[in-house]
Amino acid sequence: TNSLLDLQKALRGEVLLSGELEECMTSLFDMRIPEMWMRKSYPSLKPLGSYISDLKSRVKFFEDWVDKGIPSVFWISKFHFTQGFLTGARQNYARKKKIPIDELDFDFRVVELENPPAPADGVNVTGMYLEGAKWDYKTKFLGESDPKILHVKCPMLWLIPIKTSENVPWDHYSCPAYRTSLRRGELSTTGHSTNFVMFFKLPSSVPASHWIKRGVALLIQLDDQSSITSVSYTHLRAHETSLHLVCRLLLEKK
Numbered sequence: 252t253n254s255l256l257d258l259q260k261a262l263r264g265e266v267l268l269s270g271e272l273e274e275c276m277t278s279l280f281d282m283r284i285p286e287m288w289m290r291k292s293y294p295s296l297k298p299l300g301s302y303i304s305d306l307k308s309r310v311k312f313f314e315d316w317v318d319k320g321i322p323s324v325f326w327i328s329k330f331h332f333t334q335g336f337l338t339g340a341r342q343n344y345a346r347k348k349k350i351p352i353d354e355l356d357f358d359f360r361v362v363e364l365e366n367p368p369a370p371a372d373g374v375n376v377t378g379m380y381l382e383g384a385k386w387d388y389k390t391k392f393l394g395e396s397d398p399k400i401l402h403v404k405c406p407m408l409w410l411i412p413i414k415t416s417e418n419v420p421w422d423h424y425s426c427p428a429y430r431t432s433l434r435r436g437e438l439s440t441t442g443h444s445t446n447f448v449m450f451f452k453l454p455s456s457v458p459a460s461h462w463i464k465r466g467v468a469l470l471i472q473l474d475d476q477s478s479i480t481s482v483s484y485t486h487l488r489a490h491e492t493s494l495h496l497v498c499r500l501l502l503e504k505k
Contacts, residue, residue: 252459254272254275254285254287254288257272258272258275258276258279259278262276263420270408271286271287271291274286274287275287275288278299279299282298282299282300283298283299284297284298284299284302286375293331293430293471294429294430294431294436294445294446295431296432296433296473296474297472297473297474298471298475300305301375301475305472308329309329310332312326312329315327316325316376318339320371321369323367323368323369323375324367324375324376324377325374325375325376325377326376326378327376327377327378327379327471328379328471329378333430333448333471334443334448334449336444336450337357337410337448338352338354340374340410340412341355341412344372344373345411346410347372350414351502354414354415354416355412355413355414355415356412356413356414356415356418357373357410357411357412357413357449358410358411358413358418358452359363359408359409359410359411359423359451359452359453360408360409360411361386361391361406361407361408361409361453362375362406362407362408362409363406364407367407367409369471370409370411372411372412373409373410373412374410375407375408375410375413376407376408376410377408378403378408378471379404379405379408379428379451379469379470379471380402380404380405380469380470380472380473381393381403381404381405381467381468382401382402382428382432382460382466382467382468382469383396383462383465383466383467383468384396384465384467385397385400385403386403386405386406386453388406390456391425391454392454392455392456393424393453393454393455393456393457393462393467402470402473405469408451410474421452421479422454422455422456423452423453423454423455423459424452424453424455424459424461424462424467425450425451425452425459426450426451426452426453426462426466426467426469427447427449427450427451427468427469428447428448428450428451428469428470428471429446429447429448429468429469429470429471430445430446430447430448430452430470430471430472431446431470431471431472431474432470432474433446434446434447434468444475448471451469
């Protein structure tokens with residue numbers, strides 16, 4: 252059912268205001284994502300306005316993929332099931348080289364070009380953020396965070412499928428990547444975590460323990476971005492008709 256339309260009908264007295272719709276109403280009033288939406292959604296800690304904006308950008312990414320063909324750079328933050336995309340990248344290489352997928356792993360390279368061509372093997376990914384460290388573009392290694400800056404954009408990475416037996420060791424930090432800043436999740440029916448994605452190898456000039464002590468991790472998305480609506484939280488609180496206004500704004504954004 253369409254929760255927004257049902258909520259509007261309930262506010263007009265046309266249908267019963269169920270407990271689920273009441274929770275949805277309260278969440279919209281507080282600019283939070285309703286629980287009934289989150290049951291069908293990807294994990295997100297964003298407030299409502301930022302969540303809608305993020306959802307629209309995800310839809311746009313896949314629309315461009317359909318209209319313009321396979322992109323040369325994949326925004327890893329746009330995928331609902333990130334692990335499925337990464338498995339697909341390895342699977343494509345396994346079929347191309349006729350190698351069992353269980354024998355494949357990823358190697359990693361930082362991509363310095365802004366608009367690189369699509370690699371012959373593997374995928375270019377972007378859209379992640381470093382927490383607790385930064386990428387030093389001068390030294391080409393992980394570096395200490397700047398004062399009062401917790402999150403910085405991670406550089407584009409080239410994920411290169413390679414046989415596990417041929418993966419040559421190099422100085423790196425195996426950085427865990429998470430879908431949200433909670434850094435915890437549950438084991439889903441697919442056998443994957445609902446939050447942890449995988450380890451990404453990032454070049455490091457110091458031992459990995461240095462970054463482990465700092466809790467350095469990659470985040471697929473941040474908790475907050477600018478809201479798409481021009482209606483402020485205070486303004487919503489000031490009017491009795493705010494719920495109708497929020498519902499109308501969200502319907503118009505579809």
